[in-house]
Amino acid sequence: MIPQISNRPIPGQSLTTVPGNAQYEQPPAMIDPELILKSHLQRLSKPKAMEDMLDFIDQGIDVRTLVEGILRSAVLNGIHSIDVSLIIAPILHEFIRGLPLAAGIEFEDGFEDHQEVEEAMYRMAKPTEEPIEEEIEKEMPMKEDKPSGLMARV
DSSP, X not given: OOOOGGGSOOTTGGGGSXXXXXXXXXXXXXXXXXXXXXXXXXXXXXXXXXXXXXXXXXXXXXXXHHHHHHHHHHHHTTXXXXXXXXXXXXXXXXHHHHHHHHHTOOOOOSOSOHHHXXXXXXXXXXXXXXXXXXXXXXXXXXXXXXXXXXXXXX
């Protein structure tokens, strides 16, 4: 069934509502990242939630997308703010990642080539052999210009 055009919001309609009516426009219900993480983990540890997550992963949804969906839903419902989502996302990712590992299901993390990321991090952490100033001097040798113009005579 194709949705009718008349059932959709009109462009700009959100600008005509009173600000602050949406749950995400209010202060969040929870602010402590540890309590929020415990709440998410308790909810995701239920058998039905685990089964649903494994179904999504089995259908080809990567773990990163699943975590982002869970956290965006919580922000939309006013449970916590976006900054808390950024804090707890890696822990939720590892928790959800453990489900298909334990079940023996092949899955995607949702990140590009891990080898490239690890090599880039290694290069950034590796100390350089030569100071940066010496590298710049080697690349662009300084040449001395003779002064010219009115002030050159003085």
